[in-house]
Amino acid sequence: MPTRRQILAGSMATAGVGIAGLGAPLLAAVSELRIQPARYRLLEETIGGLVSLSPDAPPPVLRLRQGEPFEVDVSNALDDFTAMHWHGIRVPNGMDGVPYLTQVPFGRDETFRYAFTPEDAGTYWYHPHCMTMDQMARGLTGVLVVEEMEPPGFDSDLALNLRDFRLDGRGQLRERQWSARGAARAGTHGSVLTANWEVTPVYAAPAGGLLRLRLAATDPTRIYRVYLTDAEGAPLPEPGRIIAIDGHPVREAVPWPTEEAPLLLSPGQRADLALAVPAEEGREIQVFTDRPGPPHLLARLRAEGTDAGRTLAELRPLAPNPLSEPDLAAAKVVEFVFGWSPEESVQDNGFCGTLGYTFWSINREPWPGDAAKGTGPLATLRLGRSYILRLRNESPNDHPIHLHGLTFRPVQSNRRKVAGNWTDTALLLEGETMDVALVADNPGNWAFHCHVIEHQKTGLAGYLRVE
Ligand code: C2O
Ligand code: CU
Ligand code: CU
Numbered sequence: 001m002p003t004r005r006q007i008l009a010g011s012m013a014t015a016g017v018g019i020a021g022l023g024a025p026l027l028a029a030v031s032e033l034r035i036q037p038a039r040y041r042l043l044e045e046t047i048g049g050l051v052s053l054s055p056d057a058p059p060p061v062l063r064l065r066q067g068e069p070f071e072v073d074v075s076n077a078l079d080d081f082t083a084m085h086w087h088g089i090r091v092p093n094g095m096d097g098v099p100y101l102t103q104v105p106f107g108r109d110e111t112f113r114y115a116f117t118p119e120d121a122g123t124y125w126y127h128p129h130c131m132t133m134d135q136m137a138r139g140l141t142g143v144l145v146v147e148e149m150e151p152p153g154f155d156s157d158l159a160l161n162l163r164d165f166r167l168d169g170r171g172q173l174r175e176r177q178w179s180a181r182g183a184a185r186a187g188t189h190g191s192v193l194t195a196n197w198e199v200t201p202v203y204a205a206p207a208g209g210l211l212r213l214r215l216a217a218t219d220p221t222r223i224y225r226v227y228l229t230d231a232e233g234a235p236l237p238e239p240g241r242i243i244a245i246d247g248h249p250v251r252e253a254v255p256w257p258t259e260e261a262p263l264l265l266s267p268g269q270r271a272d273l274a275l276a277v278p279a280e281e282g283r284e285i286q287v288f289t290d291r292p293g294p295p296h297l298l299a300r301l302r303a304e305g306t307d308a309g310r311t312l313a314e315l316r317p318l319a320p321n322p323l324s325e326p327d328l329a330a331a332k333v334v335e336f337v338f339g340w341s342p343e344e345s346v347q348d349n350g351f352c353g354t355l356g357y358t359f360w361s362i363n364r365e366p367w368p369g370d371a372a373k374g375t376g377p378l379a380t381l382r383l384g385r386s387y388i389l390r391l392r393n394e395s396p397n398d399h400p401i402h403l404h405g406l407t408f409r410p411v412q413s414n415r416r417k418v419a420g421n422w423t424d425t426a427l428l429l430e431g432e433t434m435d436v437a438l439v440a441d442n443p444g445n446w447a448f449h450c451h452v453i454e455h456q457k458t459g460l461a462g463y464l465r466v467e
Contacts, residue, residue: 036077045171051138058197059142066121081105081351085129088424091116093444099352099370105130120321121148122247123214123270130352137177141218152316155209163219164190183454184359187221195299202300208279208307217265220453225262225290244272248422249318266400268425268451279307324439331386339394341366359458366459377465381440393428405446408438440466
């Protein structure tokens with residue numbers, strides 16, 4: 001386990017970071033990201049107590065290029081410890097940002113250098129893995145795009161970072177972003193739904209052009225139920241296509257989401273949509289999420305300029321990412337049970353924060369805390385071998401189960417027909433058992449947990465070892 005800590009003095013700027021927007025230029029070279037307190041104007045109020053990579057803006061979209069080395073110094077201006085994780089990216093274990101498992105968390109005015117070469121193109125994201133509940137709920141969840149080697153031919157590219165904020169009656173962040181009641185059930189939802197830290201932003205899109213819409217559910221709790229409509233709330237005249245799920249080009253088609261059958265996007269998940277922007281200037285596409293109560297309008301895309309006259313048929317299909325195909329016939333089955341915690345125990349999280357409760361377990365063992373002694377792997381997988389992980393949810397709640405460092409794909413479920421698309425986060429519905437297949441081709445200790453952060457932080461976590 002690496003113990004290197006780099007301590008850098010002096011002030012640092014977040015220079016060289018590509019900020020997304022329509023037609024934003026590619027990021028050339030990131031040098032530095034500084035995790036720091038932030039303020040932001042939302043719903044007419046300036047909200048303090050946020051955490052971002054700038055004092056007054058949401059975490060930027062980082063743009064990397066497939067196969068090109070990426071190197072960044074992440075520094076910490078908070079009073080708490082932190083560590084940065086690159087969700088869905090297959091990195092060397094030491095770059096994975098998991099405290100005590102892959103690195104020592106770093107404190108105020110310390111810096112950690114992350115360096116890796118993304119093998120896979122697509123939509124990913126980044127967030128801290130230490131003080132996770134606090135730092136993520138306060139805003140530190142950002143989108144990471146890895147550009148394909150061959151551009152697929154879009155006119156425009158827009159990421160929507162979907163997340164809630166939990167505000168009080170005065171429009172300020174609540175001191176506590178979670179609740180014991182929520183942690184023991186479906187999690188605590190925020191009160192304000194945002195896209196890119198805005199409530200229902202409107203984005204310009206090139207009229208008659210082709211838009212790649214990247215949806216990223218970075219909320220600590222909410223499972224989005226997304227669908228798109230025209231300005232009147234009717235289905236789009238020309239529906240688009242879902243071209244990638246959780247970063248990877250789809251192998252099995254995913255039906256176009258509708259109000260009746262929306263796309264489920266659970267915490268940690270992403271979807272890339274190819275959209276034909278209306279040809280007529282001023283016409284709109286609306287992005288909704290369904291929820292208890294009226295559907296919420298997440299964002300609006302408005303056609304601007306003269307008709308570019310493009311059609312979806314002109315897009316080049318995305319090239320598959322270089323993933324190893326599991327040998328299902330030879331795969332060994334390893335079982336995991338996600339459920340209630342069998343006993344009273346309190347987490348010991350060292351410098352990375354504890355909620356003070358234990359409610360959940362994997363294989364009946366609650367995760368005792370990031371820094372706890374004597375935590376072994378839930379399973380040890382042999383490097384290069386194929387496995388089927390049998391994921392059994394015996395609880396009455398839904399759990400987005402996330403595995404670091406390896407990419408897997410669903411094979412079957414006892415509750416529904418699952419599409420065999422590559423992923424890093426599988427939503428297990430109440431009472432669902434899902435088999436997922438992978439090749440254990442990346443050595444190291446890989447965190448394995450529910451991405452409802454209140455579940456993760458109250459026991460529903462562990463790790464797999466590949467050696
Ligand atoms: Cu998105 Cu363990 O992380
Ligand atoms: Cu992850
Ligand atoms: Cu969960």
